[in-house]
Amino acid sequence: MLDGVRKLGRQTIDGVWRLGVAMRFFMLTLLHSGICLRRPQLVIREIFTAGVLSLIIIVISGLFVGMVLGLQGYETLQKYGSESALGSLVALSLVRELGPVLAALLFASRAGSAITAEIGLMKATEQIAAMEMMAVDPIARVVAPRFWGALISMPLLAAMFSAMGIFGGYLVGVVLIGVDEGSFWSQMQAAVDFRQDILNGVFKSGVFGVAVTVIALFEGYAAPPTAEGVSRATTRTVVTSSLAILALDFVLTAFMFRGA
């Protein structure tokens, strides 16, 4: 019994300690971000690695999610004779929720895990230590460009996910099932508010981007320099950032769409 309490206490202290170290790491990353303005090509390279290379999975997933939404939405809406509202249903679901959340989850598994593995392996093979010995700060040279590259990519990927999803919904709803094209688009245009829906969605994906990237970078940087350490860190990145995305989504949604 006492051992259990002791163990729980130790785990809590460890957890809080780790959170503190991660926050310090995040602050250091922000402090050392000047290099990204001086040498934007470093960030552009990371936008390519984290963003452009994630495009395929985002585009294909977005398309299928949109198609499923079109099918399911039509099934439900036609019961009430309001299949013309399919456009607004697909667009609102995607722009408010599914776009930012699913894109962030995919991003965490595709780019987040890659960032953790890359930095963890750089540490295990002494590349980080070599950089320090060459008087180059790895937080500025390795961590900060990856942070900004991933952060810039995230909202763009979420927007791409939503756009492809809407196109998928259109394909199924209008082209395949035959919902009226005019009402599909006009209802969508009328229902989606730029500030309330689109900007909030973009903001959400920005917050998810910060969470995923900081978790991925920190896990990689703090990983024990062994094969097992890097493998555990990669798993932890995917698990922790997925949970963080879902929890943050609830909090953000509660604030954004309260009473809307």
Next chain:
Amino acid sequence: MHDNLVEIRGLHFAYGSRPILRGVDLTARRGQVIAIMGSSGCGKTTLLRLIGGSIRSTQGSVEVEGQDVAGLDQNGLYRLRRRMGMLFQFGALFTDMSVFDNVAFQLREHTNLPEPMIRDLVLMKLNAVGLRGAHDLMPAELSGGMARRVALARAIALDPMLIMYDEPFAGLDPISLGVTGNLIRRLTDTLGLTSIVVTHDVQESLKMVDYVYFISEGVVEARGTAAEIKSSGLPFVHQFVHGEEDGPVPFHYPAEPYGVDLGLNHA
């Protein structure tokens, strides 16, 4: 100008409660190749990390060119490190960059030299290690010996005053072993460097070093020129130089008596 580039006095270091170094004194004079030898885990690499300022000692001092390394702030440390090179055990090349970009890394980070000049400098450094023709390759395409030579070219990119080598001979074939040993000696002499080599390859290193320090159990057990070390009568040095299985460094890790462990008799 200080004649001694590196001076270590009464250096103590511990990882937590486990002492690693217990009062080490060591001097590296300019232009010399110094070898630090000792069995695995005796604190040789720790000593290099203390000289480079990656970790701080608990007691004693490390001075490089008259500056106390432990007393430097990050800017001071980085200024000093620009004049130091370090060759890591397996090269630690940046795997996402070509050989050329690896060698150019410090030049691009620390200087504003135009790209054509960086190109010439990089090719000169690579030529010094015999790998000018390999500048387009990626680290994954290099053999272990080649990777270490590229890392050496990278370490001399900014013409440092001191180069530290962490086990430069580990895992090399006999040809690469000889090439690496000769390179260390030749670069030290031609570039006017000071080299500190951490190794346990006795035969290869005794061919080319000026002075040897033997470390055991956290203290300097023996010191001397290569000839003095070879003829040393100290049991530890003798065991090490001749690769004997048992001696002051025992074959068996400390344990209960064998019979007790097997349940044949009771302690």
